[in-house]
Amino acid sequence: MIGKQVAHYTITEKIGAGGMGDVYRARDNKLGRDVALKVLPDAFAADPQRMARFKREAQILASLNLNHPNIAAIHGVEDTGDVRCLVLELVEGETLASLLERGAIPVDEALKIVVQIARALECAHEKGIIHRDLKPANVIVGADGGIKVLDFGLAKALADDTATTDSELATLSPTATRAGVILGTAAYMSPEQAKGKEVDRRADIWAFGVVLLELLTGRSIFRRETVSETMAAVLMTEPDLEELPRETPVAIRELLARCLRKDPTSRLRDIGDARIHIEEAKSGPERSAPAAPSVQATKAWWAFAAMTLIALALAWAPWRRSGPPDQPTLRFRQDPEDILNLIGGTALSLSRDGKYLAYVVRQGTDPNGRSI
Incomplete structure (x- = not known):
């Protein structure tokens, strides 16, 4: 594919691969800019019905113009007969998945990342777009700390009716959710997705909570050896918030508890509320989980208690002596x-x-x- 001409784009290098297809850097010869081309798998492109649905969904996404600094833009769709691909904004940086391979991210840095994710989701939700496949691999962190969320709405565009197997845990290919069909990346699926039910923006809020918890703990809380075991964990296992670092603000602990409620009717309903909580936690006074009392504080308490008892005893003695004689x-x-x-x-x-x-x-x- 390197050097291949696709419409007015020249492919220059391969930069990624996944369940949605291979990703290449390409040069836009008309506008003089670099873009990303997501080339669809042959099996997908060979299905006329799926391809027609994909074009329709992708064109809708492009027309909505999600113009937001934290969302990677979709420029359009190209079909040259032998190559069918999405034209996307080229985003430079490192994925959150790659960053997490080195362990948990400090609380302050993690909050700077997730507040940007929340802003991206808020913009998309206001236009009626659900991501459906939010995960660390779909978030790129730039050198300046800015983030871009990739593949908004593509999960629905790439929907398939094929059954999911346990052979691939990282990506369930393709990834989307429709009634009765389980799609999406298992470890970040909401319980309703895992059951194959219809989803709404609350599925994104669940995935947001899972990503935030993973950033703070360095561990994918529901990930297991197989897809079926992972989905069982999503449905049955409660996340352990005791694993959070001690310096995690109380407001963030409370937010995670609301995002990760298995019943969507009890879950946080608006990602904008999550953004507000995070911004307040970042800018307000530090309010971490209560720490164990220090030795000095304990000694001071006992000294105060002893002085109080002595004072009471001294006050009671004269009263006792002033009473009637025996x-x-x-x-x-x-x-x-x-x-x-x-x-x-x-x-x-x-x-x-x-x-x-x-x-x-x-x-x-x-x-x-x-x-x-």
């Missing part, structure tokens, strides 16, 4: 053979108010020690 203990001997007991009477009687005790004894001592 009364002497009265002692006497009650003879069980007392005549009163023998005749059924009583030798003791307590007044109704409880203040006085009347008693009869043969011998005893009064409070002053005198015999009675």
Whole structure:
């Protein structure tokens, strides 16, 4: 393909490959610019019905003119008979998938990336376009930190009715979702996609949450060895937010919990809300997960508690001393053979108010020690 002429484009090098076809750099000889040509697989291009649907969807996408700094533009479709391809904006940089091979991304940097993804999704959703295949491989980070989201809407344009196998986990080819048909990249599919149901913008919000969590943890949370196992994890496994770095703001933890609810009716409904949360987390005061108390703080607390107890004790002592003096203990001997007991009477009687005790004894001592 190198050096081949496709309409007024000259192919100069191959720059990528995937389930949607091979991608080449080409020179636009009319406008004097470089573009990307996504050449469709032969099996796809040979199907007249699929090709007609693809052209229709691609032309709609191009006409919508998603003019946004974070969206890679679709310029058009070319069909020269032997080559059928999409003409796309050429985006220079490194994919998020490639960056993640080196591990998790620091929180501040990750938030700068995902807020741009949210802006791209917000623009597309406002025009009624759902990405359907958002994943790290479809996001390119430029040298200046700016990002571009690729392949908006192409998942639907490239829809196929063929069954998915476990042979390829990275890309389910082709990738889209229609009623009863499971498409898309498994690890980033929403539960409703995995069930083959109709989807709306909330499927993109789910994928957005999965991507954000992967950036912060460095791990694809649902990815398993096979597609079927991966989809089972999407349907059955709850994401573990405890894996997030401690410095992750509370607002971002709460946002992830809302994005990753399996029931779409309970999920975050508008990606614009996610953008607002992220922008506030970036610009507002740091509010991370609560940290364990320091040794100094613990010692200070115990010192304060001890001083409080001492103060209470000192305040109580004078009050106790100012109370009524202790009364002497009265002692006497009650003879069980007392005549009163023998005749059924009583030798003791307590007044109704409880203040006085009347008693009869043969011998005893009064409070002053005198015999009675």
